[in-house]
Amino acid sequence: MTAPSPSDRRSLVVRLATPRGFCAGVDRAIQIVERALEKYGAPVFVRHEIVHNRHVVERLKALGAVFVKELDECPDDRPVVFSAHGVPRAVPEAARSRDMFFLDATCxxxxxxxxxxxxxxxxxxxxxxxxxxxxxxxxxxxxxxxxxxxxxxxxxxxxxxxxxxxxxxxxxxxxxxxxxxxxxxxxxxxxxxFPELPDPHKEDICYATTNRQEAVKRLGKGSDLVLVVGSANSSNSARLVEVALRAGARDARLVDDASAIDWRWFDTVQTVGVTAGASAPEKLITDLVDAIGARFDTTVIEDDGVREAVTFKLPRALVD
Incomplete structure (x- = not known):
């Protein structure tokens, strides 16, 4: 659809959720692949998608990462990275039995x-x-x-x-x-x-999931449409769509990037909320907001929310 001329643009409020996008676990996992490529050269093999985002995976492929489904697709003499989602105990055991060098990017x-x-x-x-x-x-x-x-x-x-x-x-x-x-x-x-069920020492649902869902609840209450940037196989991104709808958004959509927008969704929209799953890069959010700004006279408001400062250490092999 062709963007309207500036004089034809109607007003639209864009609300940006805070926090949104990368969490500490995702950032650490991506850094592990990047630094392994820098230190050991290409190829570096990665068992499963390092995080569930197509754009992240494609960028790492371009740098020399090779994504495989199982360990038996990896040669013995190249580094292998286990994804942020974690692996069964049998996987690192198999890697050790083959004397493979592996890096565990499990969050x-x-x-x-x-x-x-x-x-x-x-x-x-x-x-x-x-x-x-x-x-x-x-x-x-x-x-x-x-x-x-x-x-x-x-x-x-x-x-x-x-x-x-x-x-x-x-x-x-x-x-x-x-x-x-x-x-x-x-x-x-x-x-x-089962009243005797003991609680874990600390809540299992991670801080990033909780914070992003709370931010989307605020968006949903005052937005006609909520756009969640994230890939279809991203669990936390899909949950954000559900949370937005429950919170009162008239419509909520999961979009891989700005190209996935159907501009008919905006026909009666005055306020659109924008957020991203924990594995979506900030650039995808910026590009989406820019795409909206090319078609509407936008006022962008950043919602007040939790400012995350969590970081996780990288494996010692990549720091030394």
Missing amino acids: PLVSKVHVECERRHEEGRHIILIGHAGHPEVIGTMGQLPAGAISLVETVEDAEAFQRPGDQPLAYATQTTLSVDDTAEILSVLKAR
Whole structure:
């Protein structure tokens, strides 16, 4: 669609969520790939997408990263990076058996969930994992323990149907990128059925997921349309669309970048909220806002929200 001339542009308020975009875990994972390429040269192999964003993956491919599905696609003599979502315990064990050099880019907050599950398992508890089947983070978490030690619960209905294995005591953990409100509903069912369920030492849903969902709740209350920049396979991005709609937005859409916008969505819109999932680069947000500004007389307002200052250390091999 051709952009209207300046005199024909109608007014539109653009509200930018704070915080938005990259979290500390994503930033660390991307840096690990970049620094590995700088230090060891190309190719550096990456098991699965380092983070769930097409633009990030394509940029790293251009620098020399090779993305594979499984470890057996990697040669023994090149570095391999494990994605931010975490991997089953068997993956690093297989890498060690082949004397491979690997770098673990698992988000430290995902690793915390792994440690918690291991600790509860050692206590003799059966783990209930709240998460989405098939998501790499869930596969990685379930792969920390022997088969059958963890049961996956995705919905309230699953929570109502879950049966305790024998008389085994229980514990629970959650995927880090879930809807806070959905998870609370599932937990209310589980705790009503199993009041003895102990809470993790610290909330499993990560700070970045929680902060971005709270920011989108504020956007949704006052926006006709909310655009979430993120890839379709990004769990935290998809949750932001759901949260925006629940918060009162008349419409909310997940867009990979500005080219994915259907300008008919704006026909009756006066205020549009813009945010991004935790794996989306800020440039994609800037480009999207610029694209809106080319078609409307925009007033851009940055919403007040949490200013994140969390950072995670890189592996020692990349710092020395």
